[in-house]
Amino acid sequence: MVNLLQADCKTDCKKAQAAVQDTLYVVNGKWKMGLLSILINSGTKRFGELVREAEISPRILSKELQELEMNLLVTRKVCDTKPVTVEYSATPYSKSLMEVIDAMVRWGTRHREMVAAAAANS
Amino acid sequence: MVNLLQADCKTDCKKAQAAVQDTLYVVNGKWKMGLLSILINSGTKRFGELVREAEISPRILSKELQELEMNLLVTRKVCDTKPVTVEYSATPYSKSLMEVIDAMVRWGTRHREMVAAAAANS
DNA sequence: CTGTATCCGAACCGATACTG
């Protein structure tokens, strides 16, 4: 297991840094986490449903969904209806992000308390 | 332990989402992770040393360091030399980020393989 | 219904010069 914080890392350290940047890059974007959350929790959604439920403009929604799809986190299925509809779903692979999300939830929660406590002492 | 991906979350889910956003916000910025890594691995550094080692313009460095300090991840110590020097160090608290960073390293590493494999099959 | 094109303002980052 690579430790980004160890003093003895050389090439491992660079790889670790790159991996962190990769992760941040994938998750980067104002709506990605929220969209993933919706799709994982509520299951398949159509484009228009996402526009309404997440209150995102279609342009941004399209962009974020494409990026999520490129990263194998959501699938896009065109349904042969009339007019055409499109269904977006979270992939099973997207659940692998859980480990990261859990860590962020735990740290973020404690951090908020930490900052609040520090603010109280000033 | 809050699970962002569970279907039964209501208020917990919002809290979890907010915690994730908090974490992303703290780590957000082109250089924060790199700076933290330098300070944790190599110990205390002066402002000018960071400018050279990380190759950041002073304006951005100053901004990122202030944000890290606000989040209790680095300390700023003014030394009574002539001219004045300033030492930046990672706080013990910053090591609490390890859990998150480790998760991102692991996921980012596997994800790169995953995407490469998917690209090979097309 | 699903997107894209266009336009806009805001945020971000970098280079450089400058102040204390």
Add this chain to the structure above:
DNA sequence: CAGTATCGGTTCGGATACAG
């Protein structure tokens, strides 16, 4: 030496109109 002021380029996100 440490940090800020100023300017400029690039990216980002939102609103709206429109095409397929």
